[in-house]
Amino acid sequence: MPIATVNPATGETLKTFDALGAEEIERRLALARTAFEQHRTTEFGLRAELMNRAADLLEQDQQDIARTMTTEMGKPIVAARAEAAKCAKAMRWYAGHAEELLADEHPSAADIKDAGASRASVHYRPLGVVLAVMPWNFPLWQVVRFAAPALMAGNVGLLKHASNVPQTALYLEDLFRRAGFPEGCFQTLLVGSGAVESILRDPRVAAATLTGSEPAGRSVAAVAGDEVKKTVLELGGSDPFVVMPSADIGRAARTAVTARVQNNGQSCIAAKRFIVHTDVYDAFCERFAEGMRQLSVGDPMQESTDVGPLASEQGRTDLEELVDDAVRLGATARCGGQRPEKLDRGWYYEPTVLTGITTGMRIHHEEAFGPVATVYLVGDLDEAVSVANDSPFGLSSNVWTRDDGEVRRFVRDLEAGGVFFNGMTASHPALPFGGVKRSGYGRELSGHGIREFCNVTTVWHGAEPDANS
Incomplete structure (x- = not known):
């Protein structure tokens, strides 16, 4: 696809960009390697100073970069400002915690002796140049x-961002440059997906991280595996939202609306499959559908808008096909299920609640990337766990219960990278984030995330010779 800003609220192409040529890509790879040799030896104090400065600049730019994100991919402006603020918070968190998270570790004296050493320690050293292949849905936060x-770990980054958010991508390079990071520490590569393989195979690139679709993840993982390079993948999700009889149904239904339509429903960790116990099924469905009907769909630049357009025309077409397939096979649209009649431009779709889902429907197996919820009726805890796990994905999960025994069971048996009780899934810099099954591998955020791209180095010192020997 072309590298361009196309406003999804109108379908208008606002700005196009030329892809970098081979000579410029080579120059930037060389610059990245040179930058790493300088940056890897800097002290944590200096890195923290630069990262905090970047956070300051981002906060100053909050309104402008929020408008850029909304223009490029359609998220409501209120959510765009919140995304910028969250990014600044994460920058400050790592500036304040990186040194302790990467501090040298020392085994016990007994283990050191048993290893035949006089001293031993574990060090975290940066890997080098890391290629980041990132998606459009959270163009700043991802x-x-x-x-x-x-x-903060001493690595440097090369960003291949989604082709529909080029201005946000260029802003990020400029942000780190203005903060004072050495030239080449963070570079945006305006290239198409076809250029990723050759960049990843370049020996100056040490590792890669990708957030995106399952096919994209498979492609990057295959190349990286062939080159024996480390990867972290965060792919699709079809997160369950389980509601048990002891739940606060009012709160659960209100949270379900937000959990489903956050970012216009275009989030890997958005709750998508609502699995409801028969005792509370009718009450939950009524409140949930009514909450979805009450949402304001429209211009994402308006402060009052709850749901903006999907990011692309193809994305809306894909979502429509999933809904149409389900309805044709017997599902019921409790609300929505079509394009809003009042909006004749842009790629909008009504918030939709589908019930009567069966395993033969595509939407049961495929990720619905838009404001469409599927609701399942279950009779007991065992069935709830079974339906929740009946997905190729395992990113996160949400469970509403006040029963301690059920809590223990869901923690033990849900196949997901996270279990959020009586609330909705959210990412925070202090908590590891990632999934299992086809949702990917590795972790972002927290100490686990910063260590993913470190060389965990064992340092062993032989026993000192006996003075009398």
Whole structure:
């Protein structure tokens, strides 16, 4: 696809960009390697000073970069401002915690002796140049949650962003440059997906991280595996939202609306499959559908808008096909299920609640990337766990219960990278984030995330010779 800003609220192409040529890509790879040799030896104090400065600049730019994100991919402006603020918070968190998270570790005296050493320690050293292949749905946050820990660990970054958010991508390079990071520490590569393989195979690139679709993840993982390079993948999700009889149904239904339509429903960790116990099914469905009907769909630049357009025309077409297939096979649209009649421009779709889902429907197996919820009726805890796990994905999960025994069971048996009780899934710099099954591998954020792109180095010192020997 072309590298261009296309406003999804109108379908208008606002700005196009030329892809970098081979000579410029080579120059930037060389610059990245040179920058790493300088940056890897800097002290944590200096890195923290630069990262905090980047956070300051981002906060100053909050309104402008929020408008850029909304223009490029359609998220409501209120959410765009919140995304910028969250990025600044993560930058400050890593600036304040990186040194302790990467501090040298020392085994016990007994273990050192048993290893035949006089001294032993474990050190975390940066890997080098890391290629980040990032998606459009959280165009600032997805990048910062990689860049902040990577730069604080002493690595440098090359960003291949989604082709429909080029101005946000260029802003990120400029942000780290203005903050004072050495030239080449963080570079944006305006290239198409076809250029990723050759960049990843370049010996100056040490590792890669990708957030995106399952096919994209498979492609990057295959190349990296062939080159024996480390990867972290965060791919699709079809997160369950389980509601048990002891739940606060009012709160659960209100949270379900937000959990489903956050970012216009275009989030890997958005709740998508609502699995409801028969005792509370009718009450939950009624409140949930009514909450979805009440949402304001329209211009994402308006402060009152709850749901903006999908990011692309193809994305809306894909979502429509999933809904149409389900309805044709017997599902019921409790609300929505079509394009809003009042909006004749842009790629909008009504918030939709589908019930009567069966395993033969595509939407049961495929990720619905838009404001469409599927609701399942279950009779007991065992069935709830079974339906929740009946997905190729395992990113996160949400469970509403006040029963301690059920809590223990869901923690033990849900196949997901996270279990959020009585609330909705959210990412935070202090908590590891990632999934299992086809949702990918590795972790972002927290200490786990910053160590993903470190060389965990064992240092062993032989026993000192006996003075009398």
